Amino acid sequence: MIRVTRLHKRFVAGRGRRARSVAAVAGVDFVAADGAITALLGPNGAGKTTTLRIAAGLLEADAGSVSVDGIEVASAPRAALARMGVLSDSRGLYPRLTARENIVYYGRLQGMAREAAEARALALARLLEMVPLLDRRTEGFSQGERMKTALARALVHDPHNIVLDEPTNGLDVLATRSLRAALLQLRGAGKCVVVSTHIMQEVQRLADRVVLVSHGRTVAEGSVAELCALAGEADFEEAFVKLAFSADERAAGVAAAASASAATVPASGGMAA
């Protein structure tokens, strides 16, 4: 279980007199339960990645706290990290090592014995349908193959809590489907899965619970149906827009979209002719 309580984080951009402070996270608050997939849904720049980075111990929060299975990340980062598998947005692999070596290396870093790490790499490869990739060097892997290897690497120590930051970025349909199947399987095994995303369909298909994040804050929380009911909209996308953006922002967005479509209509008409 991951519990995020009133998290705050400011970044300072620029230097000297031009320095200005930007609030990246200003009160994110949620609980991700075991045996469920919790989606962190929000527009770009809402503070999802910063929240997950604080959860992974890469950043220190200005205020608030993150606890993993009751362990505070800020005070005992190593114990918390051992209970967490994180697939962050930077998922670089070692190109001169094989997929298996990449995965086993992380198993060893997590304190596993070599045999246990090897066995686990094979089990994960079966789960993620990547057994034929295991003994190839990761140089020249496709996006999907990279993601699978990085995910296997993050899961090698069989963590109880799994955090994925925009996992489907750059993946094609088949890779996305196979990732989704793997995540559902992990949920079935009682894991606590947190996925950050800005893609509606993904949330609708996967999430048991949705945490809407906007302007660095949790603005709403619940299942897809609950959020639709809360917004009074039948369509989830409409509900999301209504809940995540203020009326002014929505008006500005509509105006921008209108002017953009007005500009493109003659061009597309010309194309059709």
Add this chain to the structure above:
Amino acid sequence: MRGAWTVYLKELVDALRDRRTLVTVLLSSVAVGPFVLVLVSSLVAGIEQRAEARTVVVAGIEHAPSLANYFARQTFVVRAAPPDYEEQLRRSRLGDPVVVVSAGFEAALRAGEAPLVEVVSSASNQRASTGVGPVFRLLRGFDREQVVLRVALRGVAPALLEAVRVEERDLADAATRAARLATMVPFFVLMAMLYGALNAALDTTAGERERGSLEPLLMTPVPRAALVLGKWGAVGSVAMLIAVLSCLSFLPGQWLLRSEALAAMFRFGWREAAWFVALLLPLAGALSALLMALAARCKSFKEAQANATVVVLAVSLLPLVTVFNQEGEAPWHLWLPALAQSTLMGRVLKGEALPLADLAVPMLVSAAVAALSLAYVARLLRQSVLR
């Protein structure tokens, strides 16, 4: 500690699999040393060969039968100079100085008029100017013989003409003379080691960041200090491996020495190689750590390479201090990394003793540089990776 060992093994495998880079380093740094050694040896062998050949190139020997007679008695073979010898000397096509005898030589000699004999060479013609000394000595011998004959004819003891006896005595023994030739060996070994460390150090720090694999690495429970230690160990090992290979490459290199005298003088055996490796070990650690510290704050490999040039330049220029500084070795030389090692390696080649105090200073300096650099890298990693 187990984490550090895991990181060490992985980084070592990773670095050794980078075949293309390793081959380039081996070819450019390890193979070049012996190659230059062989080149120099063939030059020296050429000079020796000329000395043994006992030939003298003369223009106008027909004007001087008595000189020709003297050359013959000294078992020198006279070769006639080509007509355009001046041009050939200038263009370094002729490798011997030319003795020019004037037309009225024999008559002038008989008349006691001290005829002129010129030894023509060019300072820009290395081979010819090294031959000037022996030719000069040969001509002085002829001059002396003539003088002694004249004086004796007049009933004067030849010893009277010699108020002072001047003789040359060279203090350098075979080993010291060899060291002059071998001064380039430490330089090549140092550079080979540096290039060995360079790529590995950049790859484990800036490369890791550029690939996006640093962040996942920092999300493992391994302490940052263990990460840094493991990486440092691997970079240092690669550097040492290259240094050892470079030292060993000089062992067969000297079998290729064409000149026997030179081969006898160039003392670089297993003992010297072992000393070199021992002297380089602390420096390998220090340079690896320093390069890692420089690269760790860079976002890309390219930026790190630009930063590392400073270290490369320093390591290649510092040993030159001993070349430019004619006053010999100064105590402060031992306090500068790279310069200290090349000085001490020079002493090993000269067969001199290495007092413990002289070994301790560079070792301490290296340890300090390594410790500071590693602490800096660990601090950088601890702070944040999101820059």
